[in-house]
Amino acid sequence: MQEAFPFEEMDSIIHQNRDIILNGIFGTATSMQVGAGMAFAKYLRYVGITSRNYLLFLKIVETNNKWVVDELIGDRNPRLLFSGIKPNRFLIERAFDLLAAWHPGQIYSKVLLSVLGIVEYSYHKADDGYNIYPANITDLQNLGKFLNEDHDQLENTNASILEILDRMSKLGDYNRSLDKVNISKQSFNIRDGFFDNTKNLTDIIPEVLLIRLKREDVEISPTKEFFDFASKLKK
Numbered sequence: 001m002q003e004a005f006p007f008e009e010m011d012s013i014i015h016q017n018r019d020i021i022l023n024g025i026f027g028t029a030t031s032m033q034v035g036a037g038m039a040f041a042k043y044l045r046y047v048g049i050t051s052r053n054y055l056l057f058l059k060i061v062e063t064n065n066k067w068v069v070d071e072l073i074g075d076r077n078p079r080l081l082f083s084g085i086k087p088n089r090f091l092i093e094r095a096f097d098l099l100a101a102w103h104p105g106q107i108y109s110k111v112l113l114s115v116l117g118i119v120e121y122s123y124h125k126a127d128d129g130y131n132i133y134p135a136n137i138t139d140l141q142n143l144g145k146f147l148n149e150d151h152d153q154l155e156n157t158n159a160s161i162l163e164i165l166d167r168m169s170k171l172g173d174y175n176r177s178l179d180k181v182n183i184s185k186q187s188f189n190i191r192d193g194f195f196d197n198t199k200n201l202t203d204i205i206p207e208v209l210l211i212r213l214k215r216e217d218v219e220i221s222p223t224k225e226f227f228d229f230a231s232k233l234k235k
Helices: 007-016 018-026 031-047 054-061 066-073 089-101 109-122 126-132 137-144 156-168 178-195 224-234
Strands: none
Touching: 018 031, 031 054, 031 066, 031 224, 054 066, 054 089, 054 109, 066 109, 089 109, 089 126, 089 137, 109 156, 126 178, 137 156, 137 178, 156 178
């Protein structure tokens, strides 16, 4: 009878090769890393998101690499990627951190929708979401800067942001504190700045936040061998 592999030895192997493993799963600096990340993302999609592994999903989203993120999300609506996870402070705060980290145009559309989805369902009832993580004025500005005035209100990104702002503008149904009043007013003002033809978002949000940048012209893609293999799997 074959002896079972000792878990202690496996833990030691993983610890000793931590950087190799992490770069293979989450790295996007080389084509080989992107290919490995795609394979792991596909496996995660097969496993499904749970309260125990959602941070792995979040880490892949944070790569902002379309190849890897596409494998993670598949045909699912990106806004619903984290909807099965109970809102918590870390997840909401991390979502706002990611919105702060990128300028409009830098973030892959499905990544942006996934992050917005976290905020959207967390503040479905604004007061409940605020009790978990009290969003501040800076958070709202980093949210509102992704509104695209070249598109209408039904465009996916705009629709998600406007829905969040609408709910946040009603903040204070249970307790009308000064902080909630300020957040409510700012949410209304950003939303109003989008709809009112006599106003611009620059009237409400600092212009430096609204600078639109382009994503890198050459995004690291997987090796041709892995791309061909992944294409066959999809077929």
